[in-house]
Amino acid sequence: MHHLSTPLKACAAAAAMLLALTACGSDNDGGTASGGTFDSALAFDSAKYTTINVTIDGVKVPVRWYKEVCYVAKPTAVAATQTTLMGTTTTIANTACGYQSMNIFVPESAAANGDTALYFAVNNGGWYASYVKASVTDGASYDSTASNVAAALKAGYVYIDVATRSRGLAAADGSWPGKAPAPVVDAKAAIRYLRLNDARMPGSASRIVVNGTSGGGALSSIIGASGNSPDYLPYLAAAGAAGIDANGRSTLRDDVLAINAYCPITDLGNADLHYEWLYTAFGTRAAVGRNPNPAGSAQLAAKFPAYQQSLKLSNGSGAALTADNMMDQIRQEVIHSAEVYMAAGGTIPDLGEEMSYASGPTTKTYVNDWLDVDNGTKKVVSIDMAKYLKFVATQATLKAAPAFDQTGMTVTGATGESNLFGTSSQKYSNFTEYGWDNNDARGDGIGYDDTGITGNRYFSLATTPVMEQVKLINPLAYIATSATAAPYWYVRHGTRDRDTAFTVSINLTRALQADPDVQEVNYRLAWNQPHAGNYDVPEAMAWIAQTLKAAAARGL
């Protein structure tokens, strides 16, 4: 929403528009709100911690650990045996609330500090359900220039590991309770718990900084975009979240201050269009011999220009950001990335020389045939985009086509996000027209092959939940709407990340720049980084520190 200077004004405006809303009468800064049906069951017990000790940069730091704090009153009972993203099984101890809990770590020095930031780490790698984890372990030693966990504790922030339901989660009753928007609902429920208990807890719930990578970067982005949206209230009520009254209305806020997101796998409903457009524009798929479905790739890529046009984004120089100038936007972002790297003292090999890059534990090389730089002036002379994309697709194998809404359910090695969608009684559902129309798994009840209904028609039926699910996890559906966007954003996407198209984070950040709620978007392709996050701890932490100061100066 447009920034309103006082909560009172926001309430008056909302009442005038007859909206069932969110922020009115809620506590912003330390008071304890009342009125939520589940609030009394969700009171934080400040005495319930154990003290652990870690060593950060050689200095012993005592930390209060609030273990597995369940942030909802009606958690989903889950099966003791769960399947991981990698397809192995794991047995979990906390079947009652292990996917809706937080581990909260408070540096002893901040225990009485009601103003410090809450570093809110979402852990749903792969868009997968994340069981509650502990990033801080007793007796461990950390380097604060390499570990974001250590840097957050050293800065005196409260570090919070947040678990959420998401795809792949098996309930005790055999259903699939992690379908979209479950991870978003759970992260919002956790934020509401922090808001509800602000006066009882160290730190300030007005200073939540969300950190996440990949699936977590996507979750961070939708959390940051959709603050206080009423769309999630029925789901929050069903989960027993804080700040939901008997009429299903909100008595608490769930917007956040800042987002620190890496390689967000977002805009899932259109991610296949992005991906095939990017990797067929110069024939990259064919060039690297990873072209399993040329006709499908072409069909998906052909839909990208109209989709891009429909977003009505600007390229930053006042012109529309379209498929026609998008490749040049990517080129400019890569140039910027290389020039920032050189300005910071990095050296880039000349044309014809070997560039090296990390591939897991090994270092590999690639003959630089795409980037001409002048290390003297620290400027890029030229980039050959076709060869750049070939480099990206060589150092990590491109995904299947389609990449996100899989069609080859029966094909070994099929990957994708289809099990994030559908009802809790369905294992998965296609969520795009292409996926639905081309689903090849007879007997799964999904797709044109089983139903005889086209995707176009199926997704328009009122009884189909999928389009709503796609919307509820998509930041682009909320940016520049009446939802409250986080004012501060730091987004990174590696220059050799092939997990989603560069256009996804470009669109996200261009959209944010046009939202009046947003004060700052610090976006860059991260030089020579793969699909990864938290590789820039000193820079990201300096940004957070500066953001907290800027926010305080604005009275936030």
Ligand code: DHB
């Ligand atoms: C992640 C990676 C993917 O390629 C994807 O499609 C979703 C999530 C991840 O690393 O979290």
